[in-house]
Amino acid sequence: MRKDFLWGGAVAAHQLEGAWNVDGKGVSIADVMTAAKHGVERQITAGVQPGAYYPNHQGIDFYHQYPTDIKLMAEMGFKTFRTSIAWSRIFPQGDEVEPNEAGLAFYDRLFATCLKYGIQPMITLSHFEMPYHLVEAYGGWRDRRLIDFFLHFAKTVFKRYQHQVKYWMTFNEINNQTDYTKAFFMATNSGLVLKPDDPQAEALMYQAAHYELVASAKAVQLGHQINSAFQIGNMINMTPIYPLTAKPADQLAAQKAMQTRYWYTDVQTLGTYPNYMEAYFKRQNYRPDITAADRAALQAGTVDYIGLSYYNSFTVKAQTNQPEYRFLGEQATVANPYVQASDWGWSVDPDGLRYGLNWLNDHYHKPLMIVENGLGAVDQVTADHQIHDDYRIAYLKAHIQAMKTAIEVDGVDVMGYTPWGCIDLISAGTGQMSKRYGMIYVDQDDHGHGSLRRLKKDSFYWYQHVIATNGQDL
Numbered sequence: 436m437r438k439d440f441l442w443g444g445a446v447a448a449h450q451l452e453g454a455w456n457v458d459g460k461g462v463s464i465a466d467v468m469t470a471a472k473h474g475v476e477r478q479i480t481a482g483v484q485p486g487a488y489y490p491n492h493q494g495i496d497f498y499h500q501y502p503t504d505i506k507l508m509a510e511m512g513f514k515t516f517r518t519s520i521a522w523s524r525i526f527p528q529g530d531e532v533e534p535n536e537a538g539l540a541f542y543d544r545l546f547a548t549c550l551k552y553g554i555q556p557m558i559t560l561s562h563f564e565m566p567y568h569l570v571e572a573y574g575g576w577r578d579r580r581l582i583d584f585f586l587h588f589a590k591t592v593f594k595r596y597q598h599q600v601k602y603w604m605t606f607n608e609i610n611n612q613t614d615y616t617k618a619f620f621m622a623t624n625s626g627l628v629l630k631p632d633d634p635q636a637e638a639l640m641y642q643a644a645h646y647e648l649v650a651s652a653k654a655v656q657l658g659h660q661i662n663s664a665f666q667i668g669n670m671i672n673m674t675p676i677y678p679l680t681a682k683p684a685d686q687l688a689a690q691k692a693m694q695t696r697y698w699y700t701d702v703q704t705l706g707t708y709p710n711y712m713e714a715y716f717k718r719q720n721y722r723p724d725i726t727a728a729d730r731a732a733l734q735a736g737t738v739d740y741i742g743l744s745y746y747n748s749f750t751v752k753a754q755t756n757q758p759e760y761r762f763l764g765e766q767a768t769v770a771n772p773y774v775q776a777s778d779w780g781w782s783v784d785p786d787g788l789r790y791g792l793n794w795l796n797d798h799y800h801k802p803l804m805i806v807e808n809g810l811g812a813v814d815q816v817t818a819d820h821q822i823h824d825d826y827r828i829a830y831l832k833a834h835i836q837a838m839k840t841a842i843e844v845d846g847v848d849v850m851g852y853t854p855w856g857c858i859d860l861i862s863a864g865t866g867q868m869s870k871r872y873g874m875i876y877v878d879q880d881d882h883g884h885g886s887l888r889r890l891k892k893d894s895f896y897w898y899q900h901v902i903a904t905n906g907q908d909l
């Protein structure tokens with residue numbers, strides 16, 4: 436393990452800040468997302484009222500309670516804290532020229548608090564969030580003009596925080612939109628609100644993703660011009676895809692599925708579209724607007740490191756009616772008989788983390804940063820205010836062990852580890868509170884009721900010890 440290994444935790448602005456309409460903040464897509472129940476998809480529906488959904492509009496009131504929360508993270512020994520900047524706090528509509536000073540001032544205070552404790556802020560520019568106005572007026576990332584709006588936002592925050600923030604990431608889990616049949620991913624990744632079964636969905640996804648990739652590459656270049664010490668990464672969701680059997684057709688299906696899901700990383704680290712994607716566009720007769728200038732920008736703006744989230748693995752088998760297997764998202768997967776699943780049906784597969792780290796290392800030869808990992812679970816508070824989350828400790832322990840094996844046995848360069856939702860927050864997938872990831876408990880239910888009091892779970896003390904021993908003692 437590196438001596439300067441970046442232990443910490445990760446969150447995203449829209450999942451914990453609350454204060455959705457405070458200090459000049461504009462409405463973001465997160466403020467109009469429905470709160471889903473188990474099995475009901477979260478999405479943006481027509482006529483939805485901003486802030487109507489509890490408790491996602493109030494988060495955990497981090498906007499006001501961050502001094503206490505960061506202090507608790509410091510007590511755990513965090514070296515870094517990953518969060519995002521809410522674009523809609525800085526540019527409420529997204530297409531203005533002048534930023535909102537009150538929004539900028541909030542992150543000044545937050546970052547100063549982190550730095551006071553020796554915690555380095557690690558910032559995602561766009562984590563499932565953009566001003567809703569950009570969706571209404573431009574249709575989200577289907578419009579090329581979004582590139583310049585995003586760059587103006589990026590430039591503003593790069594300049595403002597250049598002495599406080601060294602580690603940046605552009606778009607959170609940019610590859611989730613591979614699953615273009617899911618309204619949730621289309622909205623969160625690209626601000627695309629489509630009718631169910633829109634025949635244009637796939638083509639639109641590629642177009643939007645391309646503009647994001649260009650924006651990401653240009654932001655990398657811009658950031659380096661502003662401060663050459665910046666480390667700017669991409670962020671992908673690494674969900675390894677295994678073949679169900681040794682049957683060659685299943686092996687090929689898994690390989691094709693990996694290509695369908697990870698080509699974004701080729702563009703962001705190698706600076707070019709892989710051949711199989713160019714061939715696919717031709718075959719499908721898709722003609723995305725990709726200019727020569729765009730290709731030059733992609734080449735010039737490759738990332739310094741790969742940020743990744745890891746939760747689970749998928750398994751696929753060849754489809755007889757699909758000679759050229761394309762991965763159409765989670766619903767195309769089959770159950771893996773060798774792994775168990777969480778309460779939310781996510782497979783629990785620590786070996787998959789080692790697999791994913793090796794896969795990324797082999798393909799891209801870049802440093803890796805695990806910026807999300809964790810177990811969403813229902814926690815019980817005992818009468819004496821304890822939370823005995825041994826299941827969470829077991830999950831994190833097994834995954835940290837897998838990461839250590841990748842580092843020490845396989846020689847993979849991993850810069851740090853920031854488990855997801857180190858403090859309980861609103862689930863991105865459900866918009867609810869009860870799917871908890873934190874080492875710090877927050878007293879609030881799915882309806883927004885509760886004291887918002889913070890409590891230390893057993894995992895708090897366990898993780899504190901892991902950090903203190905630099906991962907030696909799990």
Ligand code: BGP
Pocket residue numbers: 447450563607608672744807811855861862863864865870
């Ligand atoms: C990732 C997102 C996070 C986060 C996490 C857990 O995909 O980057 O924002 O929420 O997943 O997902 P969920 O909240 O749906 O359990």
